[in-house]
Amino acid sequence: MNYEQIGFKCGIEIHNRLATKHKLFCNCPARLTDKKPTKVIQRKLRPVAGEMGRVDIAAAHEYLKDKTFSYQVFPDTSCLVECDEEPPHEINQEALEIVLQICKMLKADILDEVHIMRKTVIDGSNTSGFQRTALVGINGSLSTSLGPVTISNICLEEESCGIVEKNDTNVTYRLDRLGIPLVEIGTGPDIKNPEHAKEVAEKLGMIVRSTGKSQRGIGVTRQDINVSVKGGKRVEIKGFQELDMIPKVIDFEIARQVELAKKGESKEETRLAKADGSTDYMRPLPGGERMYPETDIPPIIITKDILSKIKLPETWEVKLAKLEKILPKDLANQILKSEYLEIFEKYYKTNPVLVATTFTSTLKDLSRRGFEISNLTEEHFAELFEKNLPKEALISALEKLCENPDAKIESDAISDDSLRNIVKDVILRNPELAKERKVGALMGDVMKQVSGKADGKKVMRILQEELNKK
Ligand SMILES: [Zn+2]
Structure with a gap:
């Protein structure tokens, strides 16, 4: 046209x-x-x-x-x-x-x-x-x-x-x-x-x-x-x-x-x-x-x-440049346009990408699945990001809070020590897989046992370390 x-x-x-x-x-x-x-x-x-x-x-x-x-x-x-x-x-x-x-x-x-x-x-x-x-x-x-x-x-x-x-x-x-x-x-x-x-x-x-x-x-x-x-x-x-x-x-x-x-x-x-x-x-x-x-x-x-007291905030061009230093370009752009930008800026430090995707896609997904995301408050986000939960645990915590804003969220992430014990156990039980370095299969077994309570990247690192000791 x-x-x-x-x-x-x-x-x-x-x-x-x-x-x-x-x-x-x-x-x-x-x-x-x-x-x-x-x-x-x-x-x-x-x-x-x-x-x-x-x-x-x-x-x-x-x-x-x-x-x-x-x-x-x-x-x-x-x-x-x-x-x-x-x-x-x-x-x-x-x-x-x-x-x-x-x-x-x-x-x-x-x-x-x-x-x-x-x-x-x-x-x-x-x-x-x-x-x-x-x-x-x-x-x-x-x-x-x-x-x-x-x-x-x-x-x-x-x-x-x-x-x-x-x-x-x-x-x-x-x-x-x-x-x-x-x-x-x-x-x-x-x-x-x-x-x-x-x-x-x-x-x-x-x-x-x-x-x-x-x-x-x-x-x-x-x-x-x-x-x-x-x-x-x-x-x-x-x-x-x-x-x-x-x-x-x-x-x-x-x-x-x-x-x-x-x-x-x-x-x-x-x-x-x-x-x-x-x-x-x-x-x-x-x-x-x-x-x-x-x-x-x-x-x-x-x-x-009155006018002299009015200060200009940071322009969004400056903001975008800052965001691009901690996030991939696309995600930086999305969070800049997001109504959650301000909360992101306060709580991104523990894990910028996870915090950003929570606001740009996880919340939309929860809402699509029928969860009442308007029940989530800034205090909820502050608490969850502070705990630095792995992604799966974060999502299930958000689901819980949507259903009941007063729900108690336990930090049920597995400690590094117990995670290492689980990894060692899996290697012990699967000597063939360990010998052939079938990392994917071993990883799958570990993840099944920790069911969302540990971060995938961390599991992979510990698994590699343990295999290297063999
Ligand atoms: Zn009034």
């Missing part, structure tokens, strides 16, 4: 949850909870006119559905601010500083005054009927393999509620997610083709992660893609589960748009990506009518003093 010829225009917006101590406008911890809700509150939401006196088309569309919204209240992660029964507190300074750091990394112009705005959202995902958002940086630039991509806006926002269930008349949300700080980074329409869109999304994710303050797990990073073709209208696509899906979904969408443009039926709208790469209609594209100022919080002046 010649993307230039069809007038391909594409920009991307990523949202990434930040790992701060507390939420953006209250003191609740900025994390999801595993507690049961203690209360449920209900709301009806209606649209209000924006600054220009008009009601946003997307908001009006939601209002006509006349839904009732229920919100689960949690004892540890929601307060009156999330319920919209108390005004927001002062903005979270830690979150603001992370976003300033991201602005610096993307060489953006930082605004002198940060104004909190209310963005009308009445699909129920905010109890107040709006999302608080603040523009912090503009006119940045991201370098990519196809040249620089303009960064048009960098915002600090509050995360919406998590959805629990919905039917035609009622939607239930949970309040623990509401108010977690989010960074939003939007590019200009400079993306050249669908693969390039994936690269840009990947690099923006890496920029956020290099602050060391990105949350981890499913759903913490979301991408919205804006795309249009010559003769068509702008369409926004949401709901990408994985970066790998991006090129496929865009290709599907431009094929659809080229057809619509021919018939002159192209419409501005928001669409939802499906697993097969196609998209479904979601709602009209929101317009500029939905913003108005948050009057409960005064503007924040970004002084030279």
